[in-house]
Amino acid sequence: MTANPRGGRLTQAEIARIAGVSQATVSLVVNGRDEALTDDTRERVRAAIERTGYVANPIARVLAGGRNKLLGVHTFEKVFPLNGDDFYFPFLLGIEEEAESLGYDLLMFTSSGEQRRIFVDGRSRLNLADGALLLGRTPDMAEVAELARLGYPFVFIGHREIPGQALSYVAADYTDATAAVTRRLLELGHRRLAYLRLDAGGGQPGADRVAGYQLAARSARLGPAATPLWDVSGVDEAGAVLGDALDHGITALLVEQQILAEALAAACAARSVSIPADISVAVLGDTIGVRGSETDWSGFQVPKREMGAAATRLLIDQLEERVSRPHVESIACRPVEGSSIGPVKTPLAGGAAVPEPRRNRSITE
Amino acid sequence: MTANPRGGRLTQAEIARIAGVSQATVSLVVNGRDEALTDDTRERVRAAIERTGYVANPIARVLAGGRNKLLGVHTFEKVFPLNGDDFYFPFLLGIEEEAESLGYDLLMFTSSGEQRRIFVDGRSRLNLADGALLLGRTPDMAEVAELARLGYPFVFIGHREIPGQALSYVAADYTDATAAVTRRLLELGHRRLAYLRLDAGGGQPGADRVAGYQLAARSARLGPAATPLWDVSGVDEAGAVLGDALDHGITALLVEQQILAEALAAACAARSVSIPADISVAVLGDTIGVRGSETDWSGFQVPKREMGAAATRLLIDQLEERVSRPHVESIACRPVEGSSIGPVKTPLAGGAAVPEPRRNRSITE
DNA sequence: TCCCTGTACTTATAGGCATTAATAGATCAT
DNA sequence: ATGATCTATTAATGCCTATAAGTACAGGGA
CATH class of the missing domain: 3.40.50.2300 (Response regulator)
Known part of the structure; x- marks a missing residue:
C-alpha cells in the first residue's frame, strides 16, 4: 500500500477529504456506480484520484466482499523451472494476453516445495483473487476437489476429471x-x-x-x-x-x-x-x-497459447456471470504436416496381427 | 473466502462463541500469544478450533496488519514474448524463488501495447502491491521518475540512473x-x-x-x-x-x-x-x-537469477524497513572460461596503433 | 480497611472498502 | 403552505483480525 507523499496512507477517506465528499461517494465513483452522482461531484472525485494516483486496496476490497480484477494463477509445479523447460511458457503467454485485453492482472502464487499446495493450513490464498487458473502436469486432485466443493471459481487448463464433480476446464482435443x-x-x-x-x-x-x-x-x-x-x-x-x-x-x-x-x-x-x-x-x-x-x-502441436487465452476468457466470463459454471471447452490441435511420415514402403497384405514384442514391451489393453 | 460447511462463516467470533470466550482471546491463542491465559481457557479454545477446523482468514489478517504481502512485477515489455525469447525468464526465476521463501506472492501487471506503461489515465496500478520490481530493456524513465517522486517503493533490476534522483537498483557489474x-x-x-x-x-x-x-x-x-x-x-x-x-x-x-x-x-x-x-x-x-x-x-554470463533474487530481497528489506531507501546492489557476473579465446597466434611488437577500418565501421570515443 | 500489583480476560478500535438505510434538499402537485 | 416524490449524498454497518487499552478479580502488604 502506497504511502502518500504527505505521510498518511492513500485511502478512499483521503480522496474524499480532498474532493470534499464522503468516503462512500468515492467508493461509488471507483466502482462505476455513479449514475446517481452529479457530473460535478464525479469530476471532483476523479480529479482527486487522478492527482494522487489512488488505487483501491484489493485486500480491503475482497474483505468487503467486492471484486478486485485479479486472476490467480496456480501451478502445481514451479512456474519458472530451473531446467529451462518451457512447459508453462506458452500457456502463460495466452493467459497474459487475454487477461491484459480484458483488464485483469495476474496474481502468481508462490509456494515452496516441488509439489505446490493450494491449501496451507486448510485455507487457500487463492481467495485473494476473484478466480483462478490452474495448471500443472501433476495436480493434487484432492485439493482441486476441495476447491470445487467450496464453490471457488476456477478453470483448469487441461482435461481433468473428478468423479461426481463437474469441473470447468479448457482442453486440447x-x-x-x-x-x-x-x-x-x-x-x-x-x-x-x-x-x-x-x-x-x-x-x-x-x-x-x-x-x-x-x-x-x-x-x-x-x-x-x-x-x-x-x-x-x-x-x-x-x-x-x-x-x-x-x-x-x-x-x-x-x-x-x-x-x-x-x-x-x-x-x-x-x-x-x-x-x-x-x-x-x-x-x-x-x-x-x-x-x-x-x-x-x-x-x-498442442495449442498451448490458445488454451491459456481460452481458459482466461472462460474464467472471466464465469466471474462476470456471462457463462454458467461449470463449463468445458475444447480446442483443436494444430496439425503439422512435417516430413517424418510418408507412404508405406512395401504394403503388406493386411490382416496379419502384429506379434508380441520380444522383450519387456508390454501391450496394454 | 471459505464457507463453513454448516453455512455460516467460520470466524474467530464463531470459535469464541463455541468456547465461551471473546474473539480477542481466540486471536491470542491462534497467534500463540497466550502466555497470560489459563491452561483451561487455552484448551477450550484449542478444542473448538480443532473440532471446527478453523484457520485464520489471511485476507483479514493482512488488512489488520497493513500489508498485503504482494510484490508487483512490472515489465516494460511483454513478460512472455511471442518469439520465445527467454530474456525475462531467469530474472523471474530468481524473483519467484526469493518471494516464495520470504512469504510474498507476485502480482504481475498486464498492460497493452509493446511499450508498457506504469501510469494509465494518470494512475498507477502498482499501488496494489506493497512494492514493485521493475524490469525492462527499454524503460520509460519519465514514468520511473514519477514513481520515485510519489515515494512508491520499487527496485529496478539493472543499472538505471535518473539525474538528480537516487534510485534503488540491483545491477550486474x-x-x-x-x-x-x-x-x-x-x-x-x-x-x-x-x-x-x-x-x-x-x-x-x-x-x-x-x-x-x-x-x-x-x-x-x-x-x-x-x-x-x-x-x-x-x-x-x-x-x-x-x-x-x-x-x-x-x-x-x-x-x-x-x-x-x-x-x-x-x-x-x-x-x-x-x-x-x-x-x-x-x-x-x-x-x-x-x-x-x-x-x-x-x-x-549475466547472473540474472541472482539479480532477480537480490532485487526481491532488497525490496522486501526496504518494505520491512531493514534497509534504508534508496539502495544499490552490485552482483558479480559469472566468468565463463569457454573455448573461444586462446593465446595470441603471432604476438606483434606492441605499440602500433590499429588503423581505421576501411568502411562504415565508425570508431566511437 | 484501603491501596497496590498482578493476573486473566474483555472491550474497543483500526485497517480500507462496499453497501444499505437514512437524510437533506429540491421539485412538484394540491 | 403542506405533504409527496425524487435526487444526490452521507452515516452507519459489516467483513475478520490483531492489538492496545481497559476491567474485574484475587491476593498481599500496610
Missing part, C-alpha cells in the same frame, strides 16, 4: 488430433502401427490420445491386436523398440513424447534406417524436455 | 566483468583488440561494459587508438567486420551480443578462420535472440 494422425497414416497405406509412450503415458491427456488412436483404428477395421500400445520405460530403450518394430513389420509409429521420437531418430540414424522412407514416425504434441530438434516431425 | 575479460585477453598476449556491438550498444549496461574495456586497456597502457570500439549495424555485417579485423592484425574481439558472435563464427567458418587459434572471441553476456549455440563462448 487430443482424441480428435490423434485420430486424425492415425487416419492420415492409414491413408498412406500403413497397416501395421504401434503407439509408443514413455512411463505409461501422461495421465488424462495420454488416455485421450490413446482413445483417438484406437477410435481411428477401429473405424478402419483394425482390431486391438493390429494396433498395439507399447509402454517404453526410458529413452535409452529406443534402439530396442525400433528393433522390435522393424522385426514385426511395423511401418508407422505414433509417439506420444517428442523426446522419445528424438531417441528413435538417433536409433534410426545408427542403423541407417530412414525416416520416413523406411518407417513413418508421428509425434503427438508432447514436447517435454525437448529443446530444439533436427527433425521436422509430423503430427500435431 | 558489467564494468568489472568486462575489465576482467579484457585483462585475460591481454594476459594471453593480445595487443590488438576491438570491442564490437550491435546498434550502438544496449543503453546503460552497454556503457558500463565499454567502461570496463577501456579501464582495463588504460591500465595496460593501451591508448584509445589501440582499443577501438566498433559499432555494427546488423549481424549480416559480420563477414565484413571479420575481414576488417583480420586485415588490421586484430587478434581478439570483445563482442557485446552473443548473436553477433554467432554471426562472426559463421563468417569464420566460411573463411576457414579458426576460433580461437586464429582469432579470440569473447562474449559479454548479452544473449538476446539466441537459442542454443554450437560454440562454447568465453566471456561471462
Whole structure:
C-alpha cells in the first residue's frame, strides 16, 4: 500500500477529504456506480484520484466482499523451472494476453516445495483473487476437489476429471488430433502401427490420445491386436523398440513424447534406417524436455497459447456471470504436416496381427 | 473466502462463541500469544478450533496488519514474448524463488501495447502491491521518475540512473566483468583488440561494459587508438567486420551480443578462420535472440537469477524497513572460461596503433 | 480497611472498502 | 403552505483480525 507523499496512507477517506465528499461517494465513483452522482461531484472525485494516483486496496476490497480484477494463477509445479523447460511458457503467454485485453492482472502464487499446495493450513490464498487458473502436469486432485466443493471459481487448463464433480476446464482435443494422425497414416497405406509412450503415458491427456488412436483404428477395421500400445520405460530403450518394430513389420509409429521420437531418430540414424522412407514416425504434441530438434516431425502441436487465452476468457466470463459454471471447452490441435511420415514402403497384405514384442514391451489393453 | 460447511462463516467470533470466550482471546491463542491465559481457557479454545477446523482468514489478517504481502512485477515489455525469447525468464526465476521463501506472492501487471506503461489515465496500478520490481530493456524513465517522486517503493533490476534522483537498483557489474575479460585477453598476449556491438550498444549496461574495456586497456597502457570500439549495424555485417579485423592484425574481439558472435563464427567458418587459434572471441553476456549455440563462448554470463533474487530481497528489506531507501546492489557476473579465446597466434611488437577500418565501421570515443 | 500489583480476560478500535438505510434538499402537485 | 416524490449524498454497518487499552478479580502488604 502506497504511502502518500504527505505521510498518511492513500485511502478512499483521503480522496474524499480532498474532493470534499464522503468516503462512500468515492467508493461509488471507483466502482462505476455513479449514475446517481452529479457530473460535478464525479469530476471532483476523479480529479482527486487522478492527482494522487489512488488505487483501491484489493485486500480491503475482497474483505468487503467486492471484486478486485485479479486472476490467480496456480501451478502445481514451479512456474519458472530451473531446467529451462518451457512447459508453462506458452500457456502463460495466452493467459497474459487475454487477461491484459480484458483488464485483469495476474496474481502468481508462490509456494515452496516441488509439489505446490493450494491449501496451507486448510485455507487457500487463492481467495485473494476473484478466480483462478490452474495448471500443472501433476495436480493434487484432492485439493482441486476441495476447491470445487467450496464453490471457488476456477478453470483448469487441461482435461481433468473428478468423479461426481463437474469441473470447468479448457482442453486440447487430443482424441480428435490423434485420430486424425492415425487416419492420415492409414491413408498412406500403413497397416501395421504401434503407439509408443514413455512411463505409461501422461495421465488424462495420454488416455485421450490413446482413445483417438484406437477410435481411428477401429473405424478402419483394425482390431486391438493390429494396433498395439507399447509402454517404453526410458529413452535409452529406443534402439530396442525400433528393433522390435522393424522385426514385426511395423511401418508407422505414433509417439506420444517428442523426446522419445528424438531417441528413435538417433536409433534410426545408427542403423541407417530412414525416416520416413523406411518407417513413418508421428509425434503427438508432447514436447517435454525437448529443446530444439533436427527433425521436422509430423503430427500435431498442442495449442498451448490458445488454451491459456481460452481458459482466461472462460474464467472471466464465469466471474462476470456471462457463462454458467461449470463449463468445458475444447480446442483443436494444430496439425503439422512435417516430413517424418510418408507412404508405406512395401504394403503388406493386411490382416496379419502384429506379434508380441520380444522383450519387456508390454501391450496394454 | 471459505464457507463453513454448516453455512455460516467460520470466524474467530464463531470459535469464541463455541468456547465461551471473546474473539480477542481466540486471536491470542491462534497467534500463540497466550502466555497470560489459563491452561483451561487455552484448551477450550484449542478444542473448538480443532473440532471446527478453523484457520485464520489471511485476507483479514493482512488488512489488520497493513500489508498485503504482494510484490508487483512490472515489465516494460511483454513478460512472455511471442518469439520465445527467454530474456525475462531467469530474472523471474530468481524473483519467484526469493518471494516464495520470504512469504510474498507476485502480482504481475498486464498492460497493452509493446511499450508498457506504469501510469494509465494518470494512475498507477502498482499501488496494489506493497512494492514493485521493475524490469525492462527499454524503460520509460519519465514514468520511473514519477514513481520515485510519489515515494512508491520499487527496485529496478539493472543499472538505471535518473539525474538528480537516487534510485534503488540491483545491477550486474558489467564494468568489472568486462575489465576482467579484457585483462585475460591481454594476459594471453593480445595487443590488438576491438570491442564490437550491435546498434550502438544496449543503453546503460552497454556503457558500463565499454567502461570496463577501456579501464582495463588504460591500465595496460593501451591508448584509445589501440582499443577501438566498433559499432555494427546488423549481424549480416559480420563477414565484413571479420575481414576488417583480420586485415588490421586484430587478434581478439570483445563482442557485446552473443548473436553477433554467432554471426562472426559463421563468417569464420566460411573463411576457414579458426576460433580461437586464429582469432579470440569473447562474449559479454548479452544473449538476446539466441537459442542454443554450437560454440562454447568465453566471456561471462549475466547472473540474472541472482539479480532477480537480490532485487526481491532488497525490496522486501526496504518494505520491512531493514534497509534504508534508496539502495544499490552490485552482483558479480559469472566468468565463463569457454573455448573461444586462446593465446595470441603471432604476438606483434606492441605499440602500433590499429588503423581505421576501411568502411562504415565508425570508431566511437 | 484501603491501596497496590498482578493476573486473566474483555472491550474497543483500526485497517480500507462496499453497501444499505437514512437524510437533506429540491421539485412538484394540491 | 403542506405533504409527496425524487435526487444526490452521507452515516452507519459489516467483513475478520490483531492489538492496545481497559476491567474485574484475587491476593498481599500496610
